[in-house]
Amino acid sequence: MMDYKTVSLSDQVFEHLETDILSGKYRRGEIVTELQLCSELGVSRTPVREALRRLFQEHLIEDTPKGTMVLGITPKDYLDMSEIRLRIEELAVRGFVANMTEDNRKELNEAVDFQEFYLTRGDVDHLRALDGQFHEIIYAGCGSRVLQDTLAPLHKKIQQYRHNALQAPLRAKNSVQEHRAILEAITARDADLAVEKMRQHIENAIDRALNGQEK
Numbered sequence: 001m002m003d004y005k006t007v008s009l010s011d012q013v014f015e016h017l018e019t020d021i022l023s024g025k026y027r028r029g030e031i032v033t034e035l036q037l038c039s040e041l042g043v044s045r046t047p048v049r050e051a052l053r054r055l056f057q058e059h060l061i062e063d064t065p066k067g068t069m070v071l072g073i074t075p076k077d078y079l080d081m082s083e084i085r086l087r088i089e090e091l092a093v094r095g096f097v098a099n100m101t102e103d104n105r106k107e108l109n110e111a112v113d114f115q116e117f118y119l120t121r122g123d124v125d126h127l128r129a130l131d132g133q134f135h136e137i138i139y140a141g142c143g144s145r146v147l148q149d150t151l152a153p154l155h156k157k158i159q160q161y162r163h164n165a166l167q168a169p170l171r172a173k174n175s176v177q178e179h180r181a182i183l184e185a186i187t188a189r190d191a192d193l194a195v196e197k198m199r200q201h202i203e204n205a206i207d208r209a210l211n212g213q214e215k
Contacts, residue, residue: 013043014051019073024160024193028074031067076159081154082206089135089202090195092151093182095142097191104141105187111137112183114175116145127176129167136177158167158209166207178204 017037020026037048052068055061061068073081096104111134118126135155139148155162166172178201187195 008047010047010050012013012045012078013037013041014054016041017055018058018060021055021070022157022159023163024072024073026070028070028072030070030165031062031064032070033067036125073157073160078158078209082202084155085151086199086202089138089151089198091144092138092142092147092215093186093198094096095144095147096138096191097116097194098142099185100189101141104137106187108134108137108183109208112176112179116148117170119176122169122172123165124166124172127172128163131162131166131175131179132156132159159178160211162205163203164210173179173210175201175205 017026026032034045034048034052037052038045041048045189052061056063059071061070063069111130115130115134118130132155136152138153138156142148166175178197182194182197182201185197
């Protein structure tokens with residue numbers, strides 16, 4: 001049952017359902033109903049109806065003759081979002097290098113240190129969370145609110161594919177090593193190298209997520 005004090009109930013329901021769809025709890029093609037969701041979340045129909053309206057606007061669900069069907073993020077959506085990331089995450093990396101403070105660097109280094117720690121324990125959930133944190137630190141420190149507001153939601157929407165990319169031990173190990181290489185280039189304030197390492201990381205992540213390649 002939902003019990004949030006500072007966020008409206010409709011916002012809470014939306015965020016909960018959005019996370020469940022993006023994480024793959026609700027699968028593409030699955031039919032959901034207001035009554036089912038009300039029962040699962042312990043809320044009335046009004047906030048559920050409002051949440052479904054917003055999910056429809058986000059193209060995460062659609063109305064069909066059978067009922068409300070989950071769309072989620074398709075592989076084509078993922079590829080399109082990754083292409084956007086490839087083009088504009090370069091700007092965020094360059095901005096981070098240009099604006100980096102010692103606190104920024106320490107925060108980024110700590111995220112990679114913790115990734116390496118959880119890698120030795122095969123803890124995929126913490127690895128995925130820290131993967132998101134690594135990129136969000138760069139977005140937050142790049143000096144551009146526009147870039148941050150563009151990239152952060154994209155990274156959130158591909159969380160199921162990020163999970164796939166980290167699921168196998170070798171994939172997770174390679175991803176963490178790539179983060180370490182990006183960090184080293186950023187620490188050296190070598191923006192060109194950092195951009196190249198980030199591009200390789202995103203391209204490899206696409207292969208890991210969609211093709212299961214151990215890159």
